[in-house]
Amino acid sequence: MAQTQTARPMDGTALARRIIETSAATAAELRLRTGKAPCLATVLVGDDPASVTYVRMKRRRCESAGIVSRHVALPATSTTQDVVDAVTALSNDPDVHGILLQHPVGPHIDERAAFEAIDPAKDVDGVTMHSFAAMSFGLPGFVSCTPGGIMRLLDEYEVDLAGKHAVVVGRSAILGKPAGMLLLGRDATVTYCHSRTADLPSIVQQADVLLAAVGKPRFIAGADIKPGAVVLDAGYNDGNVGDVDFEAAAERARLITPVPGGVGPMTIAVLLEQTVAAATLQLGAAA
Numbered sequence: 001m002a003q004t005q006t007a008r009p010m011d012g013t014a015l016a017r018r019i020i021e022t023s024a025a026t027a028a029e030l031r032l033r034t035g036k037a038p039c040l041a042t043v044l045v046g047d048d049p050a051s052v053t054y055v056r057m058k059r060r061r062c063e064s065a066g067i068v069s070r071h072v073a074l075p076a077t078s079t080t081q082d083v084v085d086a087v088t089a090l091s092n093d094p095d096v097h098g099i100l101l102q103h104p105v106g107p108h109i110d111e112r113a114a115f116e117a118i119d120p121a122k123d124v125d126g127v128t129m130h131s132f133a134a135m136s137f138g139l140p141g142f143v144s145c146t147p148g149g150i151m152r153l154l155d156e157y158e159v160d161l162a163g164k165h166a167v168v169v170g171r172s173a174i175l176g177k178p179a180g181m182l183l184l185g186r187d188a189t190v191t192y193c194h195s196r197t198a199d200l201p202s203i204v205q206q207a208d209v210l211l212a213a214v215g216k217p218r219f220i221a222g223a224d225i226k227p228g229a230v231v232l233d234a235g236y237n238d239g240n241v242g243d244v245d246f247e248a249a250a251e252r253a254r255l256i257t258p259v260p261g262g263v264g265p266m267t268i269a270v271l272l273e274q275t276v277a278a279a280t281l282q283l284g285a286a287a
């Protein structure tokens with residue numbers, strides 16, 4: 001009988017908890033020193049139930065870490081200009097240190113214009129063109145939270161990326177594309193795959209590091225995982241299922257993120273950490 005390897009799970013819940021604890025301690029220290037707590041403003045357009053839940057979750061986590069949360073709820077009928085105006089007001093408000101515009105914002109709104117109204121110094125969700133460029137050039141700035149969380153997981157498990165073939169399946173602006181840039185910045189050889197990629201399995205089979213960021217349940221077959229690979233599953237689908245067929249993939253991978261409890265918790269942790277960092281920079285400069 002063929003010998004099967006069982007991958008070590010990458011525990012995002014534990015790492016995220018540690019990052020949030022450190023952020024909370026830094027936030028408390030900042031408050032003591034400056035008299036001001038870090039403040040994250042969330043902007044929600046409309047009342048999409050999943051978005052409402054995400055924003056509520058992010059606000060709660062902020063508050064439990066000593067980060068003040070301010071919420072701006074805009075009606076679904078808002079125009080691009082309405083959203084840009086609301087975000088610009090937050091960019092200009094010295095009491096707000098970070099801004100998170102929950103997406104999707106609705107098909108009638110120019111999402112890029114709305115994101116670009118975020119002052120890069122407050123772009124703690126890493127969604128502006130400025131942040132993407134800084135990420136791509138390896139310059140200081142805020143990273144997209146999920147890709148940033150993925151890199152933290154790789155570091156936590158001491159994954160050496162230099163010269164490794166990293167395959168990123170998915171190229172969204174918030175996830176696949178910036179994740180590939182961060183991997184490239186760490187000297188991985190990066191291949192991006194997307195819906196027009198020909199013969200995806202043959203590329204996945206070459207991955208030393210595989211990032212699945214597609215949004216399709218069990219889309220990546222376990223049999224396509226290269227033995228000994230590191231598998232990061234950012235997918236989150238109905239029924240707590242990732243984009244990778246976890247059980248089969250775990251028999252071949254060396255390290256793998258479970259769903260839930262892998263990549264998922266890292267996103268909020270990086271958001272909180274970057275909010276505290278933004279506040280530290282802004283309050284430090286003002287002191």
Ligand code: NAP
Pocket residue numbers: 146169170171172173174175176193194195196197200213214215216234235236237263264265267
């Ligand atoms: P998205 O914007 O819908 O992008 C999906 C990507 O998958 C696109 O680039 C698309 O290619 C590609 N794709 C679709 N079908 C494919 C196929 N048959 N073969 C290869 N590629 C294909 O989704 P997203 O926002 O990046 O999210 C992806 C997943 O991550 C979702 O499950 C989402 O829930 C999850 N997610 C998790 C977190 C977290 O905090 N853990 C954060 C964000 C997202 P095209 O570009 O060619 O259309």
